[in-house]
Amino acid sequence: MTTVLVTTANGDTGRPMVEYLLNRGLQVRAMVRKDDDRARRLRDSGAEVVFGDLQALRDVRAALDGVQRAYFNFPVGEGLVESAVMFAQAAKExxxxxxxxxxxxxxxxxxxxxxxxxxxxxxxxxxxxxxxTTNLRVTFFMEWLTYIAELIRYGRYVMPFDADSRFAPIAARDIALTAATILAKPEGHGGRTYTLTGPVEYTHRELAAEVSRVLGKDLPFEQTTVTTFLDLIGMPDDTAKLRHFEAVTIDQQEGRLAGISDVAPTIIGHRLSTVGDFVNEHRSLFELEYACKEDDCAAV
Structure with missing residues (x-):
């Protein structure tokens, strides 16, 4: 039986990808950094869980041993190219x-x-x-909204990007399903590079208005500096994200994230999640009343 390795298996794309691949009858090896409740849930779902570091060749070789197909995903930060070299070498072996x-x-x-x-x-x-190899060139995830969930609960919608820059956010689950579909039936996908976007293009101001509409609350768009934004979301010392977000701000001004691709819905065979779908699915993150119930705090 075919075994698929899913790296960063506790991530936004990794978790649903494990689920989708198991449902398609494939064996799944899930690579994570540490043994915790998330790893236990992966094991309980039927995946083989292995522990390792994508920046350690020994770990990568062990994770790929006996595997036929693999998903490579490296978080924003240092070490991507070196990890890709090690992964490619182990995959070739x-x-x-x-x-x-x-x-x-x-x-x-x-x-x-x-x-x-x-x-x-x-x-x-x-x-x-x-x-x-199939390269998935992906736009911003809808999960970006969860970065500012606490601010949204208190009536603020803050981003470090220009209000009129355009992009079409995509849900991580849709990326995962696209990748899983390719991994389950790879014929015709090797050597291809696909652009993945969500179904609707917005400016950042328009996206704030859409989230406002779905939640039924006023969320005027606020632009701030990248440094202030990282402070607000609890990442004040993340230099890699600081430099990346500053560069992406210019990329958006140049229109490099604009446009809509139909690749993902074509591959998976059904429509993608909308921003409304995503916000409703995660509504408890964005509404103060839900947060108060979970924390047993007083009604506001």
Whole structure:
């Protein structure tokens, strides 16, 4: 039976991907950093859970041993290209049938963001390995909204990006289902690069208005600096995100995240989640009354 390795299996795309692949009858090996409740839930779902570091060749080789297909996803931060090299080498040793590689919509060699440029370099690494690879160039996740959930609860919608920059956010579950569909039936997908977006394009101001409409509360768009934004969401010392978000601000001004792609719904065979769907699914994160009930605090 085919075994698929899912890296960062506790992440926003990893968790649902494990679920989808298991439901399709494939064996799944889920790679995580540590043994915790999230790892236990993966085991309980039927996945084989292995522990390791994507920046350690020994761990990567062990994780890929006996695997036929794999999903490679590296979080924003240092070490992406080195990890891609190690992953490609270990995949080549195992003669993998397919790698699905998570990349960024604005991936290009002259990217301002080192993170974005590293995604492009990683695409080249997998190409050089000659392991059939599908690159998923993905726009902003709808999960971005959860970064500012606490602010939204108190009537603020804050972003570090220009109000009129355009993009079409996509739910992580839809990315996961797209990747899982490719991994379950890889014929025709090797060597392809796909752009994945959500179904509706917004400006940041329009997205704030849509979230306001769904929640039934006034959320005027506020733009702040990247430094202030990272302070507000509890990441004041994350230099990698600071530099990346500053570069992405310019990418958006240049229209590099604009536009809508029909690749994801074509591959999975049904419509994608809308912002309304996402906000309603996670409504408890965005409404103060829900938070108070969970914390047993006084009604407001």
């Amino acid at each position: 195992q003669c993998l049938e397919l790698i699905v590689n998570m990349s960024q919509i604005q991936s290009r060699p002259a990217a301002r963001s080192k993170t974005t440029q590293n995604h492009w370099l990683s695409e080249q690494v997998f190409d050089w390995s000659r392991i059939p």
